[in-house]
Amino acid sequence: MDAARPGSVPTLTDAVALATRVHAGQLDKAGEDYIGHPRRVMDTVGRTAAGAGVEVAYAQMAAILHDVVEDSDLTVPELADAGYPPQVVAAVDALTHREDEAIESYLLRVAADAIAIVVKRADMADNSDPRRLARLPAERAAQLASRYAGRRRLLDDLVLRSSGQTTPGHGPATGTPRR
Template sequence: MADTPTGGGASGAPGAGRARDDTGSQNDTGPAEQPVSLRDAVALATRAHTGQLDKAGDDYIGHPLRVMEAVGDAAQRAGVDPDQARMVAVLHDVVEDTDVSLAKLTSLGYPSDVVAAIDALSHRDGESVEQYLARVAGNPLSVVVKRADMADNSDPARLARLPLEQANRYARRYSDRVRLLDDLVVDRMRTG
């Protein structure tokens, strides 16, 4: 349902590449001097997804915000940093669906683990679902976020807003992908 946003994409992050002063506001002094925060990530995702709609016609930003809210406990159980998981979650579609690049995230000061997880979550042209999910399975932060992403995309309450045939197609798609990701994670644990 939130699979691919529709509508006009954002042109990146206004104010990107600017340092914050002590009050947290942006200034033009150069690269980021303070670590980026979850609040920064939410602001970037909100700007980047402005004008995009999900399959039900809602503002697309709702999807990454819901995924962000869902990953905290799962991150702790998986042994990954919950704050980094939330940051990855809110930004998980910006590289794939907006003009924001991995290089831009790095230049803004996002931690390398966060950028690597977003990279793993970003589809490549011509890539099969199996190749994509195998890459996701190799990054623990990405696994936590992808599971929350697929749970949100297959939420029955959200699917009920779509035509029945489309809702059933999405439900099957995400059920199959959850099984495949789980199998790939188990395989990686056995061989890893």
Template sequence: MAGPSVAGPSVAGPSVAGRSAAGPSIADAVALATWAHNGQLDKAGEAYIGHPLRVMETVGRTAAGAGVDVAHARMAAILHDVVEDSDLTVTGLATAGYPSEVVAAVDALSHRDGEPVECYLARVAADRIAVVVKRADMADNSDPVRLARLPAERARELTIRYAGRRRLLDDLVVRNNAVVRNNAAARRLPENGPAAGGPQDHGAGHERS
């Protein structure tokens, strides 16, 4: 599948009545994803739109606990495959008024042609909304109920694949969080000597209380 384009036409999807002046709504995003995935089937031969709908439902339950905006995460979830699987572009989503956080997450979640999985997941791990969506995406793709509809060998292959990718994503997120914490700690350090009010040298004749 073609990777995301950073230049291209504006979103040419359906027009949803009642669109807010503040930008597209969740209903708009669902309509756009339904249009983008029209006629597409998943690995089990079912309508593909069921997958992003399930991912959006899962994200609706997990986003708050992950500390990300629930509405933005749900919107990114329903749109997470539209750039890969249709003529829609990242620029088109931005032009259509989708929030920058949503556009950035969809961009992070969209594979580039020939991109190693490690590079792809590193980009996902750097975006908090994308991480929440990707975890829900992999959970749905490795759901035993869905995999049971596939040939046994294919189901086994996908189970192993997604287990490995979940571990890799988790490792990358841990590393990113450590870098963020270290950078934050470095910014808090005083430039010259101890911070005001810190421990002072009281000399040999004094004891610290």
């Protein structure tokens, strides 16, 4: 992987170029160019990151890069070696679903990184967008909508538990029912 410029920190423009190169020729479930998904996630994150208390530029970089490790031979250490900020690299690492990893383990890692939380919420919102799902066969669309609704609930619960807050009907951080 090429660094942006020797000795420099890659910019958001560099991250977009990298993601565009990595996802070239890849199609999403509806048969459209895959790069549209990380771009939409990046745009959503640009509107939501500040409200979540995270650095917008880092969150946008993580958003555009959120699938590059899963969808290519690119590695997390290579992103670090290319000079991407440690916060971006950590978020991309948190967002990278490992082979044979249980969804709860994956989302627990996401829930431990503030930037990854913002990106994953935007990712799931885009993946379950009714306009996108309408392009799929009805049964597949319903399966995906249900999957992402469950994952959103699980992520929200894990974020609450990791922050020590309570969830309705549960004690703090334990997930055990209150009496």
